[in-house]
Amino acid sequence: MxxxxxxxxxxxxxxxxxxxxxxxxxxxxxxxxxxxxxxxxxxxxxxxxxxxxxxxxxxxxxxxxxxxxxxxxxxxxxxxxxxxxxxxxxxxxxxxxxxxxxxxxxxxxxxxxxxxxxxxxxxxxxxxxxxxxxxxxxxxHALRHLRLPQPLVATLSFMYRYLAVLSDETTRLLRARRARSAQQPGMHSGGPLLWRARVAGNMVGQLFLRSLERGDRVYKAMLARGYTGHLYTLNPHVxxxxxxxxxxxxxxxxxxxxxxxxx
Amino acid sequence: MPIIHPDASTQAIQQRLAETAAAPTLRVERLDYTYPDGHKALSDVSLDIQEGEKVALVGPNGAGKSTLILNLNGIFRGEGRVEVAGMTVEKQNLPVVRALVGLVFQNPDDQLFSPTVFEDVAFGPLHMGLPETEVYARVQEALAQVGMSDYVQRLSYHLSMGEKKRIAIATVLAMHPKILILDEPSSGLDPRSRRQLINLLRKLPLTMLVSTHDMLMVKDLFPRMVIMDEGRIVADGPTASLFDDTDLLEAHGLERPHC
Amino acid sequence: MVIASAFSPLTPQLHIPDGFLSTAVTLVFWLITIAFVSIAARRLQHDFDERLAPLMGILAAFIFAAQMINFPVAGGTSGHLLGGALATIILGPWAAILVMTAVIGAQAILFQDGGLLVMGANIFNMGILTALIGFGLYRSAAGRSRRTKLLVAGAAAWLSVMAGALSTSLQLWLSGTSTLNIVMPAMLGVHALIGVGEALITAGALAFIMQTRPDLLSDAEVTQRGGRAWIVVGAVITLAVILLAPLASANPDGLERVAEDYGFINAGLDSPYQILPDYTIPLLGETSLSTIIAGAIGAVVVAGLVILLAQFLRKSASSDQQLATD
Known part of the structure; x- marks a missing residue:
């Protein structure tokens, strides 16, 4: 898996x-x-x-x-x-x-x-x-109870949730790049260095814009379930x-x- | 996620929920919506849905289906009037309206934003200000309704697409909505998961408005169908008779399901 | 196993594991980092709307994923991203500090990539320093042509990596873990190369964003994220890197002597560990206690300066905004 x-x-x-x-x-x-x-x-x-x-x-x-x-x-x-x-x-x-x-x-x-x-x-x-x-x-949860600032804990929580989602997205981007770059024997694949760097840069840029859009969709999904700017959660640990x-x-x-x- | 226990302001939602009348479950009157960039996405949309009805919302991409859905619980605010169970969708009613309208988004990865299934299903009830014991009870109940009781402690990213979709539905069922609104619920599902989802939707005793391209599911599940195109409702009636009107279907890029 | 590939042999060199830094260095950098992170957290809680909560987390995951994207350079090495400079340019310095803190924290906790106790130093090197220098330099290009902005962004990305490497070497040296005359040229040499990859990808990503969503990087957006005072911050750190790096590489004995003269370290290598004498009875002897207290006082002073700086930056940001609205 x-x-x-x-x-x-x-x-x-x-x-x-x-x-x-x-x-x-x-x-x-x-x-x-x-x-x-x-x-x-x-x-x-x-x-x-x-x-x-x-x-x-x-x-x-x-x-x-x-x-x-x-x-x-x-x-x-x-x-x-x-x-x-x-x-x-x-x-x-x-x-x-x-x-x-x-x-x-x-x-x-x-x-x-x-x-x-x-x-x-x-x-x-x-x-x-x-x-x-x-x-x-x-x-x-433990970090929150140990008084880490709320924005940091929320960031960690959402980050953990979307780590796999975004890395899957990245894997697909990388696979698509590989599928399109042929390699001649004895030559570098993917063109000159600057070109290769540019392709990588484009991928990062694309990933960023997609993440931004996802952020917007997630925010809407949170609003739809009553989010008003405060994050509540239960405390299962005693x-x-x-x-x-x-x-x-x-x-x-x-x-x-x-x-x-x-x- | 940060821990702040629900306070008095959220408890007021409970009181107001109890006061909602038994008016038509959903009433949309002359709704217009224009995006900030000037693109007009909805014009003159009117729609009534009675309690217990299951309605399909179909139309080509860009017809305005998703925009309409986002207007129904106040995430987008257009001109015109939207009422849910007799309550107008406006700023001071939003917390209540959002509990009344259960909105399930197309991509479950957007809907399930917490690390664990439990936290996700508990999100709605917690933000409604329910007491802790009630939250636990609602999570159990909602997961049982979608047949996923064993998944409470699972991590969301370990789930299959079909499982994610069902848990996404549970996240809003836990809020005890008056109407369930789903955006493309069967997209991205393999045939077996799709079948399971259709059976689940059939079983749920709830008023429903479902946006979809899956005409077979429409025929199977929804007695009433609303067709949208270019921001307007172009047809609204019994599914069976609309499916007989080939010209209408063709004019809006739709296909009559075979079999 | 996608993730394993994200950490090619080139990356972990800035992720210091536990055990490599002395208690005093660890403590001082924790205090500095805590000061910055708590200011960032407070500012983000006040100034931004509630949509930021999910966005920051997803963007932290984005930085994580973007570190997986590499491109072949030569001889089996590949260029890729640390992301600090990119984050600060597209998010502004405070949001970037929080995002990078989450990234570095998760790398340490989930993958043991970087230590727990030395996390303060790691966050400082790869999150705070990069955010300050990256935004400061990019801010100076506001109002210039697209080409200039991209060039400055590339330079900022390269310098951010160099600043991180410089600070890492100094921490290792102050901890008595490495000799300056070897660790400094080695670190800076390797990262001068790694920095090129960082610069190219950062500029490439920005070029793509400017083309697709110019609104996100408009001058108005960028000036709103931080005032002109940031240019001073960026310039000061740049100057420090540019002056300190060659000086220390060419003449490490000189730096060592300066450090001794001013009492940063007592007498060369083994002294930092005198902080923890192995001859006294349990707990801390008098000398060690006093050193730690001295370190703590130093860190508090630095933290105080940071808070003053933050207030200064905030004022200048709001006056800039006023100018814009006038």
Missing amino acids: QTSAFDRYQAGDSAIHRLDPRVKVIITVLFVLSNVLIPDGAWLGFVLALTMILIITNWAGLAWDFVLKRSLIVLPFALAAVTVIFAVPGVALASIHIGPWTLTPTDAGLIRFISILVRSLLSVQMAILLTATTPFPDLI MQRHDWLMAALALAVLAAIQILSRL
Whole structure:
């Protein structure tokens, strides 16, 4: 199914799935913060954080490597941090000569690089768990309850609804372009660069005008059902005792991680 | 979507809904409508629909069918008079009128604008100011009417075209309208979904005005037919006798259904 | 799997993941971003009609979808859109900030493309900076010929990408994650190319819109979305990019020294992480607390300046409108 690309939600009925989305959002953010606060090379802290990820994964009924595999998407960005291996002063580990330059990786540099990478992987793993166990509409509710400005929440809500619709429209545009552009062997398809850019620009422009018209039609459909400028919705989420308990437990674990990684 | 609980101003809609009289369900008198760009889309349109009638609205593209429909619950405001259940369509009546006229748009992706089916069906009742328990009850009831009770928690974009169309109908049924107005309900449906939709429309005990190109459905479902062309009503009468008038049909680009 | 193709190897370079920025940098950029976004939200609630609610969401989805549209450039790379400059030109700066915030937020939450805690920095780089520079420059072309407008729009799009790349490199450097002399030329070099795709598609899309619906981009519309003061904003950021980028690329040590002299960073790379000492007992030591408080004060000052600027821009916009109606 084409639309499944938008939904990282894995349906389930675990304690994690049922947890109030507000609690999940806050715990996720605090977990990420906790990772950033774990000092470089405090491996115990990182291991404990990973354990927390694995326990939640298991609790949510997901495969144990579910988040580990998906978290690898941060790796390309690691390139930006590679330079710290050679920049942080410390004991030289080797000396690499490339042309006129000499690179000296240091122990401190390597520790710092790995720490950055591990922080990043752990953080994205928790974010994946959040999306995998919480339907996006529930996340939108949670954000509203966490006092995000109303225009932003409404924008997110309508955006989520029309993401698939517009990307299907785009796919059709792209397919039509492909159907019309033949390619000679050894030549670029679709004419000179400027021409190709112009075609892409036209497609974007067309998509914009269609979106504008859709905005108008949706607005009319809302008017027809009594919309007067205020958006009402019911509040299906009420904090239960186990929500508070889980929140407290998670906070205690995060505090413990911070203390243990500083011993 | 943002959470604001309905307040006193929306509760007043309830009171006024209760006061609506048992006048003709829909009365349009000498309605003219001109678009802001000067294009005249409706001229001198008059139409009466009694309670319980099921009426088809046919005509070529650009005849003014959609413009007329948008005038019936005050999204467009033309010159002339539109009355729903004895209530004039004018600014101070709009909240009530919009609950009385259930308008289903052609493209269900425009009609279903909330992430989940529940939120979409609850949108109308919530904006009418109904209390929470009543909203839940209405959502259940409306989805049951269109045979989609199991779909409450589904995401709108996961639905098939036929399912979307039926849920679009549920979104207005939940408002308990006096008249159901549908724009091209059978367009874009495969034969089986179309059949299901026709059966659903037949079953619904509601006054209906349906704009369509589907002449077979007209013959099947609607005892009365209104033909529009170039912004005017050119014929209004029993479907069977209008279908016999080949010259009339041909003059307005329509075809008599075979079989 | 359409979406996967939207994020070709070229895009994610501005979407910073969590873990790459220090707490202080994260905090400061959150405060700046919150200031901008809440002003945008308040302004849109007051100044615009109720039809904006669905429109903004659909246009955010549009930006998302438009990022899927690419065109082959050379050697297997392709040009495509980030969309910040286009959004600000067709929507005005405040609406664009909100739309881009939704886009970047959804990318982080739905696809883990960009981190949660560093989202403030990502929104600043790809949504706020692009909106300010893009609208500011385009606003300066009001009343000029179509050709000039398209050229300026293209330049604005290119600069918006460069500004984002510049700011990303500075954030990484201030966090002690990268050395400036490598990350800055690399980032700017790659994005100078990516920016060309951005410029071409933005100008192409605008040309199409001007042809089909000229009313949407008429001078009256554009001046109504923001007053002349925006030109100053655009010029200042442009100047900063133009001056800072070559300076930092050619002489990163210079920038580093300036930063040290003025106490932005203490002593080169490892120092930002001294903010979080690993020798003290749990919680935050005295030094770290004071640094964070200093950072917070700095951010509050910046936020205050932003609010003042917003008021100034609003006044000048309304006086412009008065001129137009007189």
